[in-house]
Amino acid sequence: MTKKSIALNFLKLAAKGHSHEAFRLYTGKNFKHHNAYFKGDADTLMLAMEESARTNPNKIFEIHHILRDGDMVAVHSHVRQNSADSGTAVVHIFRFELDKIVELWDLGQPIPKKTINENGIF
Template sequence: MTKKYIAKDFLKLAAKGHSHEAFRLYVGVNFKHHNVYFKGDANTLMLAMEESSRQNPNKIFEIHHTIGDKDMVAVHSHVKQNTNDRGIAVVHIFRFESEKIVELWDLGQAVPPEMVNKNGMF
């Protein structure tokens, strides 16, 4: 299993409401994350992902690009809470140790109603 596969599967499982499974399969013991809205531990993020899935059961998660370099993987995706939502462009950056995710950053930008740049976000 490649690090790219692990990163993508982790995100897909979490988006579908299976955050406990995602963390059980892929997250290392010393995991930390850098989302400024939550404490930096695995359990807090896992529960937040679970709550998001409960509140948004029709979430749409589409991966557009995946980049890997040594122990790092970046995933560029489009996340919509439902079919009417324009969504957010998100980049998740994973750091691995021994095939386990040990660190995670996530950055997001809302998809605006009109874009000046005709190339789009994806």
């Protein structure tokens, strides 16, 4: 399995409410993350992802780009909490050791109803 497919599977499982499985299958023992809203350990993030999926059972997760550079993978996606939500453009950056995710950053930009840029966000 490639690092790109591991990152993609991790995010898809988490978005569908299977964060325990995502973490069990794909993260390393010393996993840490950099989301400013949660403690930096795996358990805290896993539970937050689980709660998000429970609160938003109709979440829509669409991948637009996935890039790899050595032990790093970046995934650019569109996340909507439901079909009426314009959503957020999100970039997840993963760092791997061997075939396990050991570090994660995530950055988001809410998608406004009207944009000035004629190229769109995606």
